[in-house]
Amino acid sequence: MLGDHACAEGALAAGLDFFAGYPITPSTEVAEHLARRLPDVGGRFVQMEDELGSIAAIIGASAAGARSFTATSGPGFSLMMENIGLAAMMELPCVIVDVQRASPSTGLPTMVGQSDILQARWGSHGDYGIVAYCPASPQECFELTIAAFNTADRYRIPVLILMDEVIGHMAERVIIPEEQEIDRTERKGPLEPPGAKPFLPYAAEEDLVPRIAHAGDGHKVHMTGLTHDERGYPALTAATHDKLVRRLVDKVRLNAGSIVEFEEIGLDDAETVVIAYGCTARSARRAVREARNDGQKVGLLRPKTIWPFPQTRLQQLLEAGTVTRIVVPEVNLGQLRREVERHTRLPVIGLNHAGGEMPTPAAILEVITS
């Protein structure tokens, strides 16, 4: 199964109700697959007029209770940025997959890139919390898409899946479990029926996540992209703003321990740590295995959540004192390397290509052994 198709199947397995999107290479197969499959399971598929409409439509559908989803690639992802901020501010869960291609601008539409990593974290204006998954195989496209829907609903946030062209267009065996084996996190609904007392759509609980009521539920919610109080009413003061935005950031930051996922190989005694994600991680995994077979103390840290970045695990490794250097191969000119450098004074060596091709295992091995 193609990675793009596996992603679409993951969305269906997660209970997708509503897809709105605009075709763009190399994500198009996600939409095409859902155009075939979604009506059969009672969902709605809409091919919108553009990406601005696509993201607005899935946020609206989410407001009405849908598990909603869109698929795009770099240029379309840029167009979605304003309303990703709206989803964060309104706390309406939704999932966006960005199948990355070589950028900036139209770039290389059919060739790989990993250069939307920082846009994913910081692209919308203002401070907000985000979760972004980075699958490295079609199987993970399936599994992490399910995780993305669960995380979106759990924390009332927009969740991103940062695939890349190689993973999206790669065909591998995908094992789809039985429906009852698929884990689904439900949104926290109101505790009381409508009318008992006014429902507060932004009264956060201990986990910093408020309960949610949907259009048509009878709770008569008001939601706005303006700074708002617990009722959802505009409250345009510095104090309300700081409290609200701090919580939007903290609900991801302080819950990072339950969100972060990664794979590790040989990290316990590693002197050289390779940090790689997406398609690059596949070359890196082979390079690390070859180096270890050769007797070198090399390990791999592969983030499955690129945001939040697995910084606790990295800090733990750094504190152990055996690590002497870190290698970060990626298909951009050093975006994740910048994040890694933030955590250490050790040498951080980038192996970079601006886009269009991924580094080979031999190229990564050469850096490791040099």
Add this chain to the structure above:
Amino acid sequence: MTVATIHPIDHLMRADRLPHILCAGCGIGTVIHSYVHAINESGIDPDRHVCVSGIGCSGRAAGYVNVDSYHTTHGRALPFALGIAVHNPELTVTVISGDGDLIAIGGNHFIHAARRNVNLNVICINNFNYGMTGGQVGPTTPVGARGTTAPRGAVEQPFNLPHLAKAAGASFVARWTVLHVRQFTDAVLRSMEKKGFCFTEVLSPCPTSFGRRNDLGEGIEEVEMYRQRCRIDNGAGELEQLGIDIVDPSQPITVGNFVDIEREVFLG
């Protein structure tokens, strides 16, 4: 003696949001009033009504109405509302926003929502300018009218909204002003009863940002102008002739319910 303190539409207003932010003489309050009366008269459970708005003064409408309400981003009220309406066709979804929001930044969504015949009721409050942002010209500013970004008068041909809506495929198209409270309320009510893309333009004074730059006087004087110049022509056939000339007082402004057709409704 007991005095009635409950107004028939009180339960549909968020009284705790008052006082509102609108200027003296603004027509948006009248539009909200008519909209809320239409909700009441529709007989549809208020829990099944949804109000979506964009940005600007008109975009604030959603915040005052006691139904599920969403105040979204500039230009994106229509696709946001599409998501609600397509996911839950049982809901009656109304979009209230301004001419700049719906027709400039949101113009592409407007023509495509009409083309698809999405089940939405769209109320476009047209005050011929960007009011909240301080009186810049927009896509409906008549030629010759002044705004902060056209101090010598607008030179671009404005959109004729009923013509645009009809050409794009709307099922119901009307134009009224805030003077025509009863007819406007009936048009909104008709939109709530009808499935498909229903569009009502409502001309509304903006004395603070538009009126004073264009010698239209206070809000009441602009409404008086509508009283003198408006001609009701329901079912007017030649929509392309219904452009609005604010500057020339000899030109009539045609209002009415222009289009009411049946088309297959978009369900996704």
